[in-house]
Amino acid sequence: MTHIDNFGQLVNAVKSRLDIETVVGKFLDVRNHKAKCPFHDDGHPSLSIHPEDQYFHCFACGKAGDVIRFVELYKQIPFIDALKELAAEAGVPLTEIEPQDLQQIEKEQTRKTILRLTAEFYHRSLTDEARQYLIEKRGFSDETIEKFQIGYAAGGLREYLTQQGVDLTEAVEAGVLKECGGSSAITSICALSFQMSFVETWCN
Ligand SMILES: [Zn+2]
Numbered sequence: 415m416t417h418i419d420n421f422g423q424l425v426n427a428v429k430s431r432l433d434i435e436t437v438v439g440k441f442l443d444v445r446n447h448k449a450k451c452p453f454h455d456d457g458h459p460s461l462s463i464h465p466e467d468q469y470f471h472c473f474a475c476g477k478a479g480d481v482i483r484f485v486e487l488y489k490q491i492p493f494i495d496a497l498k499e500l501a502a503e504a505g506v507p508l509t510e511i512e513p514q515d516l517q518q519i520e521k522e523q524t525r526k527t528i529l530r531l532t533a534e535f536y537h538r539s540l541t542d543e544a545r546q547y548l549i550e551k552r553g554f555s556d557e558t559i560e561k562f563q564i565g566y567a568a569g570g571l572r573e574y575l576t577q578q579g580v581d582l583t584e585a586v587e588a589g590v591l592k593e594c595g596g597s598s599a600i601t602s603i604c605a606l607s608f609q610m611s612f613v614e615t616w617c618n
Contacts, residue, residue: 421515424508425482428497431504434481435465441488452488453477464561473560476534483530493523528580528588535574536565 435444442449448459454475461472471478477487486496494516501508540559544566548554554564575585585591 421519424501424506425497427506428501428504429468429481431506432481432500433465434468434470434484435463437481437500437503438463438470438484451475451477462560467561471560471563476537476563478534478563479530494519524584525588528575528585528590531575531578531580532571532588532590533563533565535571536567537563538565539568539570540564540566541568 435447438444438449442452442461444463445459447463447465449461449463450456450459451461451472451474453472454460454477456472456474460474461470461477463470469478469480470484479487482493482496482500485491485500486493489496489499491499498508545556545559548559548564549556558564572582572585572591575591576582582591586593
């Protein structure tokens with residue numbers, strides 16, 4: 415077993431001992447599994463908390479994730495710091511993280527961040543026409559579309575990731591962009607996306 419395997423187990427141990435609704439409730443006024451979203455200027459409770467699957471999702475701004483991601487976003491701190499805070503709360507010791515693993519953990523977090531940004535961007539790009547296609551032709555429900563942040567790639571990912579400060583080389587390594595004859599031709603490769611993974615991939 416590698417150190418990173420141990421790290422994954424630590425993350426799962428922290429998540430399994432905490433309830434996302436309880437943690438979110440320390441920061442937000444949660445009623446009927448809903449709260450006003452702190453990640454955009456929210457006039458209504460747009461943030462849903464799903465205790466059965468332990469994730470949150472804002473249908474307005476697209477922010478979504480697990481309990482660690484919530485604390486990371488809410489406190490605007492790095493993933494590892496959010497994990498440390500929640501580990502202390504859950505009573506899970508983090509002494510097994512080896513210093514040499516941190517670099518690899520950060521690299522993995524960068525990759526996940528790029529996949530998350532991509533999923534959020536594509537989900538926000540889902541047009542009414544594409545949503546109608548998914549529901550009528552593919553049998554998806556609105557709930558499934560929201561839960562898995564199913565999205566539509568109408569272009570613009572490269573520019574969006576650049577705006578977010580993402581290194582395009584890392585975006586290529588993460589598999590969301592591809593080089594077509596040099597870095598000037600880095601382009602989106604996905605047309606219909608799921609959170610963290612992609613289907614119906616082709617080069618546009
Ligand atoms: Zn929001």
